[in-house]
Amino acid sequence: MATNLKPVDVAVVGLGAAGGVAVLPLARAGLNVAGIEAGTWMDPAKDFHADEIYNNVRGMITTGNKIRREAPTFRTSSDQKAQRVGPSPMMNAVGGTSIHYHGQSWRLKPWDFKTISEVKKRYGASYLPKGSTLEDWPLSYDDLEPFYDTVEHEVGVCGKAGNLKGLLDPAGNVYEGPRQREYPMPPLRTTDYLEHMKAAARSLGWKPFHSPAAINSVPRHGRGSCGYHGYCDRGGCHLRAKNSTCFSTIPEALKTKNLTISDRAQVTRVVSDNHGRVTGVQYIRDDREYFQPAKAVLLGSYTYENVRLLLLSKSKAFSNGLANNHGQVGRHYFGHWDAQAGVGVNALFPMDLNVWYGAILSQGVVIDEWADDSFDHAGLGFIGGASMTVNTERHPIAAAATETFGHAPMWGSKWKAWIHENGGRTVSAYLQANSFPYENTYLDLDSEVKDPLGDPVIRVTSGPKENERLAAIYAQDKMEEWFKAAGATAVKKANPGGPRLSTHTYGGTRMGDNPETNVADRWGFAHEAPNLGLLGGSVFGTSGARNPTLTIQALAWRTADHLIKSWKSIAG
Amino acid sequence: MADEKQSLEMTRRAVIAGATLVPVAALTAPAQPPERALTAAEKQILEAFVDRLCPKDELGPGAVECGAANYIDIQLAGYLAAEKEAIVSGLAAVDAYAHSAHGRPFTGLSADQKDDVLAAIENGSATTVPNARGFFNRVRRLMLEGMFGDPHYGGNSNFAGWDLIRYPGPRQAVSPEEQKMSTLPKPYRRSAWGAEHSGH
Numbered sequence: 001m002a003t004n005l006k007p008v009d010v011a012v013v014g015l016g017a018a019g020g021v022a023v024l025p026l027a028r029a030g031l032n033v034a035g036i037e038a039g040t041w042m043d044p045a046k047d048f049h050a051d052e053i054y055n056n057v058r059g060m061i062t063t064g065n066k067i068r069r070e071a072p073t074f075r076t077s078s079d080q081k082a083q084r085v086g087p088s089p090m091m092n093a094v095g096g097t098s099i100h101y102h103g104q105s106w107r108l109k110p111w112d113f114k115t116i117s118e119v120k121k122r123y124g125a126s127y128l129p130k131g132s133t134l135e136d137w138p139l140s141y142d143d144l145e146p147f148y149d150t151v152e153h154e155v156g157v158c159g160k161a162g163n164l165k166g167l168l169d170p171a172g173n174v175y176e177g178p179r180q181r182e183y184p185m186p187p188l189r190t191t192d193y194l195e196h197m198k199a200a201a202r203s204l205g206w207k208p209f210h211s212p213a214a215i216n217s218v219p220r221h222g223r224g225s226c227g228y229h230g231y232c233d234r235g236g237c238h239l240r241a242k243n244s245t246c247f248s249t250i251p252e253a254l255k256t257k258n259l260t261i262s263d264r265a266q267v268t269r270v271v272s273d274n275h276g277r278v279t280g281v282q283y284i285r286d287d288r289e290y291f292q293p294a295k296a297v298l299l300g301s302y303t304y305e306n307v308r309l310l311l312l313s314k315s316k317a318f319s320n321g322l323a324n325n326h327g328q329v330g331r332h333y334f335g336h337w338d339a340q341a342g343v344g345v346n347a348l349f350p351m352d353l354n355v356w357y358g359a360i361l362s363q364g365v366v367i368d369e370w371a372d373d374s375f376d377h378a379g380l381g382f383i384g385g386a387s388m389t390v391n392t393e394r395h396p397i398a399a400a401a402t403e404t405f406g407h408a409p410m411w412g413s414k415w416k417a418w419i420h421e422n423g424g425r426t427v428s429a430y431l432q433a434n435s436f437p438y439e440n441t442y443l444d445l446d447s448e449v450k451d452p453l454g455d456p457v458i459r460v461t462s463g464p465k466e467n468e469r470l471a472a473i474y475a476q477d478k479m480e481e482w483f484k485a486a487g488a489t490a491v492k493k494a495n496p497g498g499p500r501l502s503t504h505t506y507g508g509t510r511m512g513d514n515p516e517t518n519v520a521d522r523w524g525f526a527h528e529a530p531n532l533g534l535l536g537g538s539v540f541g542t543s544g545a546r547n548p549t550l551t552i553q554a555l556a557w558r559t560a561d562h563l564i565k566s567w568k569s570i571a572g
Numbered sequence: 573m574a575d576e577k578q579s580l581e582m583t584r585r586a587v588i589a590g591a592t593l594v595p596v597a598a599l600t601a602p603a604q605p606p607e608r609a610l611t612a613a614e615k616q617i618l619e620a621f622v623d624r625l626c627p628k629d630e631l632g633p634g635a636v637e638c639g640a641a642n643y644i645d646i647q648l649a650g651y652l653a654a655e656k657e658a659i660v661s662g663l664a665a666v667d668a669y670a671h672s673a674h675g676r677p678f679t680g681l682s683a684d685q686k687d688d689v690l691a692a693i694e695n696g697s698a699t700t701v702p703n704a705r706g707f708f709n710r711v712r713r714l715m716l717e718g719m720f721g722d723p724h725y726g727g728n729s730n731f732a733g734w735d736l737i738r739y740p741g742p743r744q745a746v747s748p749e750e751q752k753m754s755t756l757p758k759p760y761r762r763s764a765w766g767a768e769h770s771g772h
Binding site: 227 | 724736752
């Protein structure tokens with residue numbers, strides 16, 4: 001029998017990138033907030049290491065027990081049996097994946113929110129990807145702009161404005177939507193390699209700029225700045241310069257005394273009454289079961305777990321899972337076509353690049369000419385494109401494992417001589433293609449594979465996508481052009497196969513005005529369960545050609561803000 | 573500018589403080605030799621295998637001298653224990669294939685003969701070796717980890733792997749000069765786990 005806890009105003013499930021931000025406005029507004037997190041606090045001195053085997057080879061930070069047990073199964077069509085293809089790519093901790101991410105903090109483009117309307121207007125309806133279930137978002141870039149601005153300042157994002165109230169500045173990204181304020185910090189410092197790549201981009205007539213990141217480029221909010229030590233990817237920041245929510249918004253929320261955190265607490269069900277309202281969440285901590293009553297619940301776990309918790313949380317009012325009476329939970333799911341989908345370009349240079357140190361994508365330079373709708377797609381046969389980032393931070397095992405571009409065998413003295421000369425002369429570019437939801441891609445429960453509690457894991461079905469493949473290949477050609485302009489002597493392009501399990505996944509509880517095709521309304525609350533808010537990539541209707549976290553955080557802040565402003569009608 | 577300087581100083585100080593935080597047990601307990609997984613005969617086959625993948629030559633130490641086989645031996649008794657059986661039976665299959673193809677144990681073959689055996693495993697034509705390609709790739713991958721990973725795990729002896737690819741070592745904070753393309757930073761031969769952890 002579950003122990004009933006003292007009721008709170010809001011229960012936030014998951015204190016990662018999304019929930020870890022939402023708690024701040026709620027706690028500041030004086031609401032009594034219970035943050036329920038499956039992981040625990042991490043200690044920078046003890047848990048974060050400049051060690052490739054620890055971070056990257058073994059995923060010691062990222063693959064905790066809970067997500068190992070819950071790893072989804074995967075298949076590429078509904079007639080296949082889904083298989084486990086590796087651990088879940090996410091992690092459990094106070095701060096969640098914002099601990100080990102690169103800190104990339106992008107605003108989506110105005111086009112991403114209105115893709116259907118914009119494509120129809122510029123190219124006609126025949127240009128829309130076949131089989132897609134695309135809809136315009138129920139909000140515009142301008143609606144989200146104030147929340148992007150808030151999060152950039154509260155979390156702490158460094159970067160350079162490219163469009164300040166319509167005034168374009170080629171030192172920033174001139175393709176971004178208009179912003180009202182400059183970033184609170186300048187971008188991370190540049191390097192010789194990045195300047196070399198910027199010059200090459202300019203020689204092609206492109207406009208390179210430094211990537212925006214939730215990393216202190218200068219000391220801020222009582223914490224120091226980036227040490228550029230080169231173990232940012234899949235590692236936590238030993239200097240607390242990466243603005244993971246466990247160092248930024250969560251401690252701020254705790255200062256109000258209105259947030260109580262239950263760590264190592266695994267939420268098993270969101271409970272609802274006969275009228276379709278949620279009443280709280282059930283969780284397990286130290287083998288004991290608890291029920292946390294709440295007037296409103298915000299679900300901020302990862303896409304896979306958000307969907308799983310809804311599908312598992314059946315009740316009289318929701319016999320097919322919470323907020324799923326229209327059968328939309330798990331639909332419109334899609335993974336990002338990025339490196340995790342096999343998109344990428346490698347290059348070999350005739351000189352030492354010294355990119356060993358740095359801050360992965362966040363000490364990076366980006367080209368946005370070939371993303372979104374920045375270029376004319378007439379006659380190309382696809383919509384969207386990809387952003388392209390070149391960056392620092394190269395780890396020694398990865399460098400030694402590099403392909404030899406056909407210049408040397410993969411073992412023996414010749415190989416040894418080759419990597420001695422070229423281990424520090426190879427780099428990769430990171431490409432992220434605009435990705436969309438389709439009929440043939442969805443999440444549901446796997447009836448055969450269960451976690452130790454006996455609950456089914458998520459089954460990912462993700463079929464082929466011609467539009468995304470063509471866009472990625474097009475962008476890879478542009479990337480090859482860029483590397484060659486920079487003097488690369490060999491370039492190898494990938495053959496993109498499509499996303500499997502990914503750290504960039506979207507949909508499953510999509511946001512939209514039509515309850516027949518969307519789980520969440522325009523504010524992020526469930527159409528069918530009005531006091532249940534949904535946070536995270538699971539509400540996205542398009543991916544954009546860039547990392548999702550800042551948009552996740554801006555939406556989380558906005559959903560929390562809406563809850564505060566509409567407290568009586570939502571929670572009363 | 574003053575702010576930046578101060579920040580770098582603060583960073584350095586934080587780093588020095590952080591670097592001393594090695595587990596107390598490591599400082600007080602006498603160094604115990606790590607447990608190992610392989611018999612002497614198995615270890616010899618593994619060494620002969622990785623020695624051909626990355627031989628000692630005029631460029632310097634090879635995989636064995638870099639501690640790659642040592643890393644694999646130690647890790648198969650620890651973090652990679654679940655793989656021990658597959659690796660041990662793979663090594664036995666390599667030896668059996670050497671016998672059938674060249675009439676001698678793998679360790680007794682000439683360098684060229686060993687390379688023939690490895691090529692047959694790599695391309696899958698050594699059909700008596702179960703999952704030959706997968707086994708080859710896995711041993712090669714573990715060799716890379718053992719040569720180029722942190723010495724904390726039992727490989728990369730004397731930082732020879734990092735020297736080979738000219739990786740300048742994990743620093744806790746890096747200056748702008750240390751990211752210049754024209755001059756590589758001076759090698760910083762130190763484990764991320766502190767000096768006490770640099771190898772076994």
